[in-house]
Amino acid sequence: MVKRSQDIDLKIFKEEICKGNTSFLSQAITLGESTLALHRKQFRDLLTELIPHSGSSIRIGITGTPGAGKSTLIESLGTYLIEKYHKKVAVLAVDPSSELNHGSILGDKTRMELLSRSEDAFIRPSPSKSNLGGVTQNTRESVYLCEAAGYDIILIETVGVGQSEIAVHSMVDFFMILQIVGGGDDLQAIKRGVYEHIDLLVIHKADEDKVNQARSEAANFKKMFALFPAKQSQWNPVAMTCSSKENTGISELWQTIVKYLEQTQNSGYFQKKRTLQNIAWYSELQQEQLKRFLEEHPKLNDGILQINQEVEDEILTPLRASKRLEKLLTSLFSNT
Amino acid sequence: MVKRSQDIDLKIFKEEICKGNTSFLSQAITLGESTLALHRKQFRDLLTELIPHSGSSIRIGITGTPGAGKSTLIESLGTYLIEKYHKKVAVLAVDPSSELNHGSILGDKTRMELLSRSEDAFIRPSPSKSNLGGVTQNTRESVYLCEAAGYDIILIETVGVGQSEIAVHSMVDFFMILQIVGGGDDLQAIKRGVYEHIDLLVIHKADEDKVNQARSEAANFKKMFALFPAKQSQWNPVAMTCSSKENTGISELWQTIVKYLEQTQNSGYFQKKRTLQNIAWYSELQQEQLKRFLEEHPKLNDGILQINQEVEDEILTPLRASKRLEKLLTSLFSNT
Secondary structure (H helix, E strand, C coil): CCCCCCCCCHHHHHHHHHCCCHHHHHHHHHHHHCCCHHHHHHHHHHHHHHHHHCCCCEEEEEECCCCCCHHHHHHHHHHHHHHHHCCCEEEEEECCCCCCCCCHHHHCHHHHHHHHHCCCEEECCCCCCCCHHHHHHHHHHHHHHHHHCCCCEEEEEECCCHHHHHHHHCCCCEEEEEEECCCCCHHHHHHHHHHHHCCEEEEECCCHHHHHHHHHHHHHHHHHHHHCCCCCCCCCCEEEECECCCCECHHHHHHHHHHHHHHHHHHCHHHHHHHHHHHHHHHHHHHHHHHHHHHHCHHHHHHHHHHHHHHHCCCCCHHHHHHHHHHHHHHHCCCC | CCCCCCCCCHHHHHHHHHCCCHHHHHHHHHHHHCCCHHHHHHHHHHHHHHHHHCCCCEEEEEECCCCCCHHHHHHHHHHHHHHHHCCCEEEEEECCCCCCCCCHHHHCHHHHHHHHHCCCEEECCCCCCCCHHHHHHHHHHHHHHHHHCCCCEEEEEECCCHHHHHHHHCCCCEEEEEEECCCCCHHHHHHCCHHHHCCEEEEECCCHHHHHHHHHHHHHHHHHHHHCCCCCCCCCCEEEECECCCCECHHHHHHHHHHHHHHHHHHCHHHHHHHHHHHHHHHHHHHHHHHHHHHHCHHHHHHHHHHHHHHHCCCCCHHHHHHHHHHHHHHHCCCC
C-alpha cells in the first residue's frame, strides 16, 4: 500500500494512471486524502504532472435530498452512457457528513450494482473528513486524476444541503437537482436559491403510476423558471421527469446535457466557466498556503501562542492582544 | 460630523461617552462602522480606552423569524426595566441582510415608540453591511461602548437565520427565541439545533384569545427540552408564554433571566462564558489582522497580484501558481 511507503515513484504513477490503471488511480486518490505533509507534497507533484492530461471530460453535478434516488439515477445514467456511447464514467461524491452517517453516499457499492461491475466505471466514495473544505479539495483533485485516467464523464454526487451544493457547483460544467415526485419541499428548494445553481431539475421516481403527477409538477417548475431572470449562461433551466427504475427519461436527460454543452461551448460560456472555476480554486489554494506559511513560521508562531495564552489567562484584552500581534508582525517582517 | 473630520479628540470622546452622552456614543459607533483605515484605527484606540469601563451590563440576545414580534417584545421589556428597575437599556441589532431589505430590523424607530422616547434607552439599528463578519464585529464593539456609557441591559436583536443567530450567541450572556403562537415551524427550529443555543423560548403573541393554545405549546416544548442532554451551563432552557400587546408575561420573563444570572454567576459559568467569548473574539481579530498584514505587505502583494493575473490569463494552472507563491513567500520572509 502506498499509504505506508515513504516515497512513491512519480513516473510510474503517472504512466499507470494515464494508461487507465484503476489500482494506481485509487492509490493516488488515497495519497491525496492523506493529511501528512509529505503525502500532500507527493500528491501535488503528481497532480501537477497529470493536469496537462486532464480537462477533456464532462463534469456533471447531481444533488437532491436523501431518498431522491441519486444513486439509482447515477446507476441508470452511467450504464446508459457506457452501453450506448462507450463512455468511461467516474463517480465521485462530496458529502462532508459522511463520517457521521458512515458514508451513506456511495458507501454502499451494491446500490450501484451494474455500474460497479462495469470495467468502464470507476466509483469512489466521499473522503471521510468532516471538514467541507478538505472534502471539496480532495474531490476537485480526484476529478483531474480521473480525467487523466481517461474517464469521459465525471458524475459528482452531493447531498442537498447548501454549502456542499455550492462546493460541487464550483467544480462541474452542468448541475442538476433531483426531486422526488410528490415531494413537498420543491418550492422551498427553489426559494433557497437553488435555481441560481441548477441547469436541470429532474422530477424523479416518475414511475408509471405517478407519471401524470410528475409531468404536472415538471410543468409547474417550467412556468416558475420562466419567471426568473436569464442566467449568465443564457441557458434556461429545464424541468423534466425520469424514472430510473423503469428506465424512462434517461436518454432525454442525456440529450438535455448534450444540448447544454453544444450551446455553452458555442457561446464560449463553457470555457469561461472553467477558467473562473480555476481562479476560484487557486484563490482557495492561496488562502490555505498563506495560512500555512504563517502557522509554520517559528518565531511568529511562538509569539502568537504566547499572546493567545495571555488572552486565555485574561492578562490581555482582545484589543491589547491585537496590538501586541501588530508589533510582532512589524518586528519580524520589514515592510520594504 | 465626526465622519468627515481628519482626527478626533480621544480624551473628549472618552469623557463624554463615560458621562453617558448619547451624541458622542452615536458618533463613536459610526466611526467604528467606517471602512477607512484611519477611522478604524482611531476607533480601536477609543475602544481600548473604554473597555476597562465596560463589562458590567447584562447582554441579552433575542431571535425569531420576521413577524414573531421581536420589536414589540423589546419595547415592552425595555420599558418595564426602565420604569420598574430604573435600568438604562441599549438596543442593538445584527442583521446582515439589512442592506437588502432596507434595514427592517430596528430601522423604523416608530415600532418602539415608547422606548425611543425614553431618556434611559438607546436604540441603534444594524449597520448596513452585507458582510456578516463586519456586522458582528461592529455590534460586539458597540456593546462595549454602550456599557461604558452606563447602559445596564443590552438587548441584541437578530433575525432567525442560522449564521447571525450564532454570531449573536457569541456575544451575549442570555439568549432567547421568540415563536409566534400557532407558528408551524417550531419543531423545525428546534431540530435546526437552536435548542443548543437558547436559554429561553417565548411563545409570543399569547393574547387573551390564544393563551390556552400558547400554554399548551409551551408545555410541549418543556417536555421536549427535558429529553435533550444537559447543557454546559447546567441551565435547562425554559419555555413560557408572553403577550407584549397585553403586557402579560413580561415580569415572569425578566424573573427567568434573573434566575439564570444568579445560577450561572454562582456556578462560575457566567464568567467562564465571557472569557471564552473574549478568546473567540480575539481569534477573529487575529485572523483579520494576519490577512490585512499580508494584503498590505507591498512586495508580497505585488507578487500575489502578478500570480493572480497569470492564473486569470491561463498562463499558470492553479497548482503551478501555488508553487510560485511558495517561492515568493520563502524569498521574502526568512524562516529563522
